[in-house]
Amino acid sequence: MHLIDRDGRLTPVLKILTDYPRDDLAHDEVHQSLVTACATRGIKPANVDVGAIPGMDTIVAGFKTAQLVFNSKLGYGHIFHTNCAPRKNIVSIKSQGEKIVLGMTRTGVVALMVNAGYSIAPFYEAVHAGEMMFFQTSVPDSGSQFRSRDYFPDAMADLAVHLSSRLATLGADKVEAALKAHKFADLLAGFPFIGAPLDITSFPHLPEATVFYVDSFGNIKLNYKHQKLLAHYPVGTQLVLAIGNTVCDATVGDVGFSMGEGVIALTAGSSGWSVGRGDKAMFTEIFLRGGAAVNQFPGLATGDQVLALRRDDLSKVISQLHAAGREVSEKLDLYNISEARILRLLGRAKLIRDGFDATELHAVLKNGELVKRLMA
Numbered sequence: 001m002h003l004i005d006r007d008g009r010l011t012p013v014l015k016i017l018t019d020y021p022r023d024d025l026a027h028d029e030v031h032q033s034l035v036t037a038c039a040t041r042g043i044k045p046a047n048v049d050v051g052a053i054p055g056m057d058t059i060v061a062g063f064k065t066a067q068l069v070f071n072s073k074l075g076y077g078h079i080f081h082t083n084c085a086p087r088k089n090i091v092s093i094k095s096q097g098e099k100i101v102l103g104m105t106r107t108g109v110v111a112l113m114v115n116a117g118y119s120i121a122p123f124y125e126a127v128h129a130g131e132m133m134f135f136q137t138s139v140p141d142s143g144s145q146f147r148s149r150d151y152f153p154d155a156m157a158d159l160a161v162h163l164s165s166r167l168a169t170l171g172a173d174k175v176e177a178a179l180k181a182h183k184f185a186d187l188l189a190g191f192p193f194i195g196a197p198l199d200i201t202s203f204p205h206l207p208e209a210t211v212f213y214v215d216s217f218g219n220i221k222l223n224y225k226h227q228k229l230l231a232h233y234p235v236g237t238q239l240v241l242a243i244g245n246t247v248c249d250a251t252v253g254d255v256g257f258s259m260g261e262g263v264i265a266l267t268a269g270s271s272g273w274s275v276g277r278g279d280k281a282m283f284t285e286i287f288l289r290g291g292a293a294v295n296q297f298p299g300l301a302t303g304d305q306v307l308a309l310r311r312d313d314l315s316k317v318i319s320q321l322h323a324a325g326r327e328v329s330e331k332l333d334l335y336n337i338s339e340a341r342i343l344r345l346l347g348r349a350k351l352i353r354d355g356f357d358a359t360e361l362h363a364v365l366k367n368g369e370l371v372k373r374l375m376a
Contacts, residue, residue: 002074003074003075003076003077004077008167008168008172009164010076010077010160010167011045011046011077012043012045012078012079012160012163013046013047013077014034014045014047014048014049014156014157015047015051016030016049016050016051016080016081016082016083016153016156017050017061017064017065017083017084018030018052018082018084019053019055021052022051022052026146026148030153031048031049033149033150034050034153034156034157035048036153037153037154037157038160040157041157041160043160043161045160054302056084057084057302058084058118059117059210059211059212059213059302059303060213060302061084061113061117061118062082062118062119062120062121062123063122063213063221063223064082064213065080065082065111065122066122066273067271067273068080069103069105069109069111070126070274072107072109074109075109076107076109076176077108077160077163077164077167078109079109079112079156079159079160079163080109080111080112080113081111081113081152082112082114083113083147084114084116084119098115098116099114099136099137100113100137100152100155101113101134101135101136101137101198102135102194103120103123103127104132104133105131105132106132106182108179108187110159110163112155112156115202117204118204118303120202120203120204121203121204121205121206122206122223123203124205127203128200131275131276133182133184133185134198134202135184135185135188135194135196135197135198136196136198138192138195139193155193158191158192158193159191159193162188163187165190166187166190185197207305207354207355208223208224209223209224209284209305209308209354209356210222210223210224210303210305210306210355211300211301211303211305211306212271213271213302214294214300214302217292218288218291218293218295219269219285219287219288219292219294220287220293220294220297220300221283222283222285222286222355224306224354225281225282225283226269226272226281226282226283226284227281229252230252232356233310233356235252235253235254236251237310238250238310238311239251239252239266239308239310240309240311240339241264241266241286241307241308242306242308242339242343243297243304243305243306243307244300244304244340245299246296246297246299246300246340247338247339247340248296248297249264249311250264250265251263251264251265251266252265252266253265254267255267255268261290262288262289262291263288264293264296265287265289266286266287267284267287268282268283268284268285269282269283269284269285269287271283271285286306305347307343307352307355308343308355309346309352309361313358313361313362314339314342316365317346317361317365317370318342320365320368320370320371321337321342321370328371328374328375331375332374332375345374346361349373349374349376351364351370351373
């Protein structure tokens with residue numbers, strides 16, 4: 001364990017991710033509240049930090065948390081709290097918000113998260129594989145407009161106290177053994193706020209090839225494993241990408257700088273994580289060397305899904321649609337058709353799956369059933 005001092009005591013690392021800008025007063029108040037909560041409980045953390053999430057963006061909240069949690073090398077005692085809560089679930093004079101859930105990974109890292117929107121969606125695979133477990137909690141969710149200052153730092157500090165106590169009681173070897181056996185409930189037993197395990201059906205679904213995050217360089221990170229993309233399209237393949245109403249030609253690449261300057265590329269980005277004992281799976285990134293890829297897609301937002309086809313496949317689709325009769329044109333409204341709209345039609349008909357898989361489209365193009373599928 002990396003967070004145990006020479007006297008065998010836990011020196012936790014505490015990280016809050018919240019949708020307050022770093023230069024906002026709220027950010028400083030949350031940080032001060034967390035430091036105070038630690039000081040009043042006698043906790044001596046190795047580090048306390050508050051990071052920022054775009055306002056009300058639960059997709060980014062989930063992605064950022066998962067990227068940090070799954071790539072932490074600190075293990076037991078590394079505690080994250082993510083608060084991005086649009087509070088769309090209820091109108092209440094008590095200022096009630098979404099519930100807090102608590103997840104623990106097989107390495108002992110803990111995520112204390114507001115369960116809002118898609119914040120816990122990226123953790124589904126790890127939970128499904130048994131590598132992580134989430135629990136309901138009774139952390140206060142009403143009574144304050146500023147829960148991230150008034151309640152959540154105390155809950156983080158109480159959790160740090162609990163983990164320290166379990167380490168002192170069990171010893172490092174037994175803690176490690178419990179983690180290896182995925183006995184998360186044993187390590188959290190006695191924590192005042194802990195509740196029942198969160199059912200796997202509680203995790204929201206985010207379609208593959210969805211925009212996870214746009215970084216400061218304008219690179220567009222997708223929730224799509226790049227090795228999966230390379231299984232469909234080898235490096236060098238030219239694709240037509242559609243996001244919203246915009247299309248753009250792109251080249252399938254290997255890693256970020258494998259394509260020349262000025263080329264929109266689909267590459268293995270800098271973000272990703274492993275589930276189980278497998279290698280880290282890096283996510284596909286839409287990357288423009290020497291520029292910002294996001295500028296190619298006006299109006300792009302997190303949660304938008306990418307749809308892609310080879311240019312020659314798109315040409316075959318357009319040819320078959322042009323050859324269809326008037327009834328087809330009227331029903332599908334093909335008079336002012338665009339490439340972006342064609343790709344959306346194919347996506348809705350499940351002829352493009354998970355953004356990039358055109359296997360079924362190839363079959364219907366070959367047997368001449370494209371129009372039939374689109375008209376169904």
